[in-house]
Amino acid sequence: MYVYILTNPTKTVLYIGTTNDLARRLNEHSNGRGDAGKFTGRYQADLLMYFELCPDAAQAIAREKQLKGWTRQKKDALITAFNPSWETIDLETWTG
Incomplete structure (x- = not known):
């Protein structure tokens, strides 16, 4: 299970969530961009800044x-320690 933090292009909003994938x-967040019924869509928060792996859902x-x-x-300090430049994390190229 993962805990992750997303932000929007201006980095004014943070969204924290969990997922197994x-x-x-x-x-899903990227495809919902602009969906006013959802927090991440309303604020265009679909840029990954931070994630961590947890042993289980609980x-x-x-x-x-x-x-x-x-x-x-x-929260900003946590992100900065993990991702000092606050660059969007691409899971395919991230070396962390």
């Missing part, structure tokens, strides 16, 4: 809740 989920959900409770400053 990160590539598939990113594709731990991924707990980590997601933990991250959602953090301040924006703390």
Whole structure:
């Protein structure tokens, strides 16, 4: 299971989610871009900035809740430690 953080092109919004298939989920977010009924569509948050692997769904959900409770400053610091340039992560080329 993965916990991941997306942002929009201006990096003003953060979205935190969980999935068992990160590539598939990113594709779903990209295909839903502009869908006003969904948070990621409304704010065009489909750029991957951060992800981590969790051993199981329960731990991924707990980590997601933990991250959602953090301040924006703390979330930004987590992303910067993982992805200092805040470049969109391409799963096919990411060397982390």
